[in-house]
Amino acid sequence: xxxxxxxxxxxxxxxxxxxxxxxxxxxxxxxxxxxxxxxxxxxxxxxxxxxxxxxxxxxxxxxxxxxxxxxxxxxxxxxxxxxxxxxxxxxxxxxxxxxxxxxxxxxxxxxxxx
Amino acid sequence: xxxxxxxxxxxxxxxxxxxxxxxxxxxxxxxxxxxxxxxxxxxxxxxxxxxxxxxxxxxxxxxxxxxxxxxxxxxxxxxxxxxxxxxxxxxxxxxxxxxxxxxxxxxxxxxxx
Numbered sequence: 135x136x137x138x139x140x141x142x143x144x145x146x147x148x149x150x151x152x153x154x155x156x157x158x159x160x161x162x163x164x165x166x167x168x169x170x171x172x173x174x175x176x177x178x179x180x181x182x183x184x185x186x187x188x189x190x191x192x193x194x195x196x197x198x199x200x201x202x203x204x205x206x207x208x209x210x211x212x213x214x215x216x217x218x219x220x221x222x223x224x225x226x227x228x229x230x231x232x233x234x235x236x237x238x239x240x241x242x243x244x245x246x247x248x
Numbered sequence: 249x250x251x252x253x254x255x256x257x258x259x260x261x262x263x264x265x266x267x268x269x270x271x272x273x274x275x276x277x278x279x280x281x282x283x284x285x286x287x288x289x290x291x292x293x294x295x296x297x298x299x300x301x302x303x304x305x306x307x308x309x310x311x312x313x314x315x316x317x318x319x320x321x322x323x324x325x326x327x328x329x330x331x332x333x334x335x336x337x338x339x340x341x342x343x344x345x346x347x348x349x350x351x352x353x354x355x356x357x358x359x360x361x
Contacts, residue, residue: 138290168349175354175355176354176355177252177338177340177352177353177354177355178291178338178352179352180349180350180351183349223290223291236293236350237290238290238291238292239290240288240289240290241290
């Protein structure tokens, strides 16, 4: 069964600090991995997408890494801001005969405090 | 360009009542999706559509029906609501292609009493 596990479940950091969120998956055959940011009361918004051949991708202060061998990904947030407070969801796509099938993680709830 | 919009934003139903959630997108996307999001669980796919006039079942389709009569709209119906359908419902759309991004609506919070 395809699964995506994220850790930690929740995290509180001070503004300006860095943090790293983890995603482990058992999805096959692997197609791509995305990180989404979901603000409270809003829909998820895509931050990054990585395919099998990519091992790092940045989007501003967000840097995602992918190790396809160990089936792990991380999202690193640099110099956190209050607006980074949100849930971060790891989504892994599997290639199937009928198209791509997405498996969503449960998310890491990040709170940035003053 | 409004992206993906959902109507209504909130709704409270009594058990056994019916309702329809409307999703609209103005990006001319082929694919549309309905998900539900429950505490402690990842988003789960209810139904999806790969084009106007087509629909297909997702991971948790029971108790829901959908229709895609127009390319820009995707309707999710609950014929006889149950408390287990209390959830936040998200609609998403995408253009097409392997690496294509899904764009999500703001969600509808549904409570069934």
